[in-house]
Amino acid sequence: MTLLVAIGTVPAWHRDAACGDLGKLFARKAPNDVEAQRKVCAACPVRGRCRADAATKRKDQLPDLVVAGLTRAEHLGGGLVDAPRECTKCGKKKPLTEFVSKKRGKTGRSSMCKTCTNARQRAAYQARKTKSTTKGTTA
Structure with missing residues (x-):
């Protein structure tokens, strides 16, 4: 599954996202991959828009991927799960x-x-x- 398939309709600002052409990386859930995904998100110029977009989604609409530097569980928990x-x-x-x-x-x-x-x-x-x-x- 690519990132574009996972998130559905792609907003216009997503063209500027650092993850735009990294669908295969963002489709994996191994711990090393999650850390690599977080690094990509950390340097993303549209991270704020991405996080705001994720905040407007229902729980079942969030992909089980790293979005705006947070995993699905972290988004649902309102921050880092272990915090x-x-x-x-x-x-x-x-x-x-x-x-x-x-x-x-x-x-x-x-x-x-x-x-x-x-x-x-x-x-x-x-x-x-x-x-x-x-x-x-x-x-």
Whole structure:
């Protein structure tokens, strides 16, 4: 599969892209190839447009290739997959895998870690449970 086949309709700015004639390189997924692809992207004059274009695509529209210097998994994760992220509730930095997946939003992940999300849901459940038992006793 060539890059042009993978990305579908090619925008006009892509003619200036560094990867334009390197379809075979960008069709491979070996670790050495991914690093070579990143080097090509790093020197690309239209990298910003490429990244903006990738950000507008749905998850299923992104090719499983390096686009704008990031792999598909990195685009979906909102940055480098292994990079720690800060929980908005507890403020601790945790790996991206510690955040609940979300279908909506820029990063595809919740802003709160799984621990804080679970604690919040338990507290809400207890509040509803307490409210329903106190309603039953006052009636």
